[in-house]
Amino acid sequence: MGNVFDCMPKKELRGGIGSRSKRGPKSKSQRKVTASEEELLHRQALAMAIQQHQLSQRFEGSLSRRIGSTSSRRRDLPDLITNGKQNPIFLENLETRKIILVHGEGFGAWCWYKTVSLLEEVGVFPVSLDLRGSGIDYTDPNNITTLADYSKPLTDYLDNLPEDEKVILVGHSCGGASISYAMESYPKKISKAVFVSATMVLDGQKPFDVLSEELAYADVFLKESQFLIYGNGKDKPATGLMFDKQQMKGLYFNQCPHKDIALASVSMKPIPLAPMMEKLSLTPENYGSVRRFFVQTLDDHMLSPDIQEKLVRDNPPHGIYKIKGSDHCPFLSKPQSLHKILLEIAQLP
Template sequence: METESGKKQHHFVLVHGVCHGAWCWYKVATLLSSAGHRVTALDMAACGASPGRAEEVPSFEEYSRPLLAAVAGLAPEEKAVLVGHSFGGLSLALAMEQCPDRVAVVVFVSALMPAAGKPMAFVFEQLSQEEQPADRYMDCKFETSVAGDPQHPVETFRFGPQYLKQRLYQLSPPEDLTLAMAMVRPSQRFRDDTTMNGNVLTAERYGAVRRVCVVARDDASVPAGFRGRMASLNPGTEVRGLQGADHMPMFSKPRELSELLMEIADKYI
């Protein structure tokens, strides 16, 4: 299909990062929709407006189920553009492995990008080897719950207001920081999850899907160059940069990000 301007119409599926929800895409979703594209912004399990509590999500695959179901449910002839932010890159990887034929191109926006043939948790191992500030987590909150199996307590994580302000949203409009402070929810990071620690990503499926890594040049949440180094472990990855963007380019540079997503979609489809 084509948009009113005569350009190809694409279907963008947007996946948020940890503690966030579909709400964080409101600016980008509006810009893409206004340009004539189809947009699906998803809440992962126990995130955003999704019911339930973070500690009740039994696995990373179940956390990612809304995305996996959306991709598997596409029409046979349809291929979507998957866009994932931050922790959402890991959910993208799982969808790429399970349904590579339903994906036209994947865009990792300030996102974790695992490597084929290695556990997804490998990205956390690499990040832990980077030089980190002494106050790495600042006022972020960690809690342990034994609501399910007392033998296997579940750790949840939530961004603190100062962490949001200084590490994630430092270049974003203040009203969007206010929104985030009201909307972020606790989430699991699934560090001990079976899927996260198994070699589930293959070169034949995950590795064969075309991908682009969008690096926010002023991302204060990770050491400079980390995302580019992760992209280098995936041969064929195109790396694009966004100047003046913090960790949340959907807020700090929404128009530039939207234009870049449309450019990428036109290039690869």
């Protein structure tokens, strides 16, 4: 099974990046970073971000003053989160307390750290998985050739789930393809599915078909993009995709805090291309039996509001929610708004 979100103990932060400032210039060979050093760097950045986030939570105002989301099918929520008290009130009468958070292309379990913290505070059990080749899973992205292989940590988790237990799946961006694949494979174990600015594809459609409308026509993009990776040689089809830091900032993080952009810059990994190019087989009996909800992000540069509108028109979900002022990553730019939406969906009977 893939790596589950894990918070590094604070004591591991000793001897961080700043301790190198007094050393002289390094040669190119000395600047090469091993896989273990990359993982340590990622964990240090993540731990610092979590620490700052938890600290900021102590001083923020009430949730009702900070939410900026709207829903096309609004329901009045009781004040179940803080109720004006110091300690949170735990949610009751939920069909399931397990919410599985599935990251999008290039991301990892790390990206959900704010959502994990907020959900745990109200008694929900969030599980954030690294898909193959993502986060601290060091599978070579060039060797991931199918959506089933890429999504294996998720399907392994569902496969090991007791028959009488259900979960809520939340997929971001191209993680929508992974949760769609899981819905087709394990419909009886999934209570609801939430697509967060995600590729909510139709039967026979490829995840890349959705993104290509933003990036360029697929054939042109695959021929001309300077961001493609040819792990098997230039004479073979591209195996991966990796935007540079400026491109990522403009596409994904245009409303994110600087500390989260810094975290992403040391954590994002190449995107396996083959799973994005695979057509999904989705049936009404399996995929269609799970209630779907779509979260629209209204300041999204990666998947524009127009494309998101097209997705929900072509494949209508049971409910639509909108987050004002959110870029492609509401779990970083608008975590409280996303949190409220997830709680609302979790409480729907």
